[in-house]
Amino acid sequence: VNILIRDRKVxxxxxxxxxxxxxxxxxxxxxxxxxxxxxxxxxxLTYRSGFGFGFETDRGYVYMKYGPPDNSIAVENEPSAPxxxxxxxxxxxxxxxxxxxxxxxxxxxxxxxFKMLHSTARGEVENRQWEVDLYRDDRNSIEGTDIDSESVDxxxxxxxxxxxxxL
Numbered sequence: 001v002n003i004l005i006r007d008r009k010v011x012x013x014x015x016x017x018x019x020x021x022x023x024x025x026x027x028x029x030x031x032x033x034x035x036x037x038x039x040x041x042x043x044x045l046t047y048r049s050g051f052g053f054g055f056e057t058d059r060g061y062v063y064m065k066y067g068p069p070d071n072s073i074a075v076e077n078e079p080s081a082p083x084x085x086x087x088x089x090x091x092x093x094x095x096x097x098x099x100x101x102x103x104x105x106x107x108x109x110x111x112x113x114f115k116m117l118h119s120t121a122r123g124e125v126e127n128r129q130w131e132v133d134l135y136r137d138d139r140n141s142i143e144g145t146d147i148d149s150e151s152v153d154x155x156x157x158x159x160x161x162x163x164x165x166x167l
């Protein structure tokens with residue numbers, strides 16, 4: 001695929017895409033393609049940021065790759081943290097895991113510019129210091145003095161750990 005893109009061979013790219021969708025449905029390859037494009041358009045509308053298409057964002061990528069989460073929490077008004085979202089997939093057949101969680105946050109506060117902060121999915125971003133990074137502007141909340149601290153003091157309006165565990 002990278003070679004096809006790099007060489008800009010439009011006919012070869014079209015042939016590759018046709019074969020991909022024909023493998024999904026040899027009789028009517030347009031049907032699975034249409035379903036895919038319907039989801040891609042919805043993801044684009046939902047997660048579009050000022051920096052790209054919705055399916056190019058971290059949340060859009062996860063949605064396109066794994067489908068809609070089984071449950072989610074969106075937090076926009078926690079004083080010590082930028083806006084964040086947590087998603088959970090109760091059954092995760094891609095890695096044979098259960099209760100896979102994703103955390104996205106918007107450190108720049110730009111419209112819809114959420115970045116993946118942490119995930120429990122094998123092969124995705126794992127950040128053991130996600131809580132410290134989320135509350136980075138509230139330096140008094142970090143437990144201990146160790147630079148490798150992985151958590152923050154449980155305090156008023158610091159609900160991310162509770163939200164993560166309850167999800």
